Amino acid sequence: MSSSTPPGPCRARGALRARTGGRTGRPRSAEADAAILAATRASLVELGWSKLTMGDVAHRAGVAKTTLYRRWANKNELVVDAVAVLFDALELPDRGSLAADVEGVVLQFAELLAQPETKTALMGVVAESTGDDALRTRIRAAIVERQKRLVVDGRRRAQARGELPLEEDPEAAARNTDLVFDVVAGAVVHRTLVSAEPVDEDWARRFTVLLLCGLGAISS
Template sequence: MARPRSTAADQAILNATRSALVELGWSRLTMADIAARAGVAKTTLYRRWPGKSELVVDAVAVLFDELELTDRGSLQADIEGVVLSFAALLDRPETKTSLMAVVAESTHDVALRDRIRAAIVDRQKRLVLEGRARAQARGELPQDAPGESARTVDLIFDVIAGAVVHRSLVSAEAVDAEWARTFATLLVGGLAAASAG
């Protein structure tokens, strides 16, 4: 009978992966480095993850799972809050380095791209679903028409994630309270126009 996985070991491995990546960069990072930092055998890593790419994606995904959509009383304020939280997460060296590395690698690795979508993108769409449901309950947005929800959730997620990632990581500009307010105003206005149309 197989022994159960150790949550403490998993956490140590994910932490070691992020710190090693920040220090060494993608090209120099090895499973041996990660195992040594985590204090586990390489075989322990390979039992859990088939390779470096999968391990780094999971190490990044755990960071994104920290994001929450706090109820700030209105759709506008909720969007501002999640944008600022997302930007703060992207500003952490371990998030920035890990995310940029796996996205770069995924440009020529379809399986890695699929893993990023499943482990990070699809899991974080929960924030959009939660925010829309809350706004609909407040009467700020109409209820979904049949078949509309999935398309709209995808679009809202792409707009928010795309704008914040581009500004933070590509343009290297600040995502501050003023920018978040302006962005949220545009998004809420667009959602209202789309609902009215």
């Protein structure tokens, strides 16, 4: 039997096992996982972080509470994975130029953050993580590091077009990936969740000009 990662749903289940610490036991059901994560997001919107319980999620998902604990050790782990699934929907389709790619992903990210379940879940886990190092580590692994793929893919595409220079130093490339991700994610999250201002096409265009060309380019 091949040891390579199987495609499709099997790959998704394997990734989820990795996020939940590799616990083994009864084979997992992708349908049950999806129902549990959807129920978690619904509970967050209706009840908020403080009132959400594993028992409520189990009831909404139509599973036994023991089923949840076989997959997630606590509420923190469960909520992070419920949020991570939403961010995995982000894509970076080729729009023909680096500027268009950036504008597109900014608008897509803002649209995702505008959804009540995403907004409530993300703000809840971030607030809770300020006093919980383990939760902060899990957020970084399940959401932040996974979404840096968008920056990596976008830069590779721009390099292939000749819009960006190739980077021969892997460590420098990794540092640049971190910086670009922090700038884009930080700006969009602040705009939508902190300032509660819209991220429309004009804002996305001006932000992209600032990101790619610097302060001198946004005077017009």
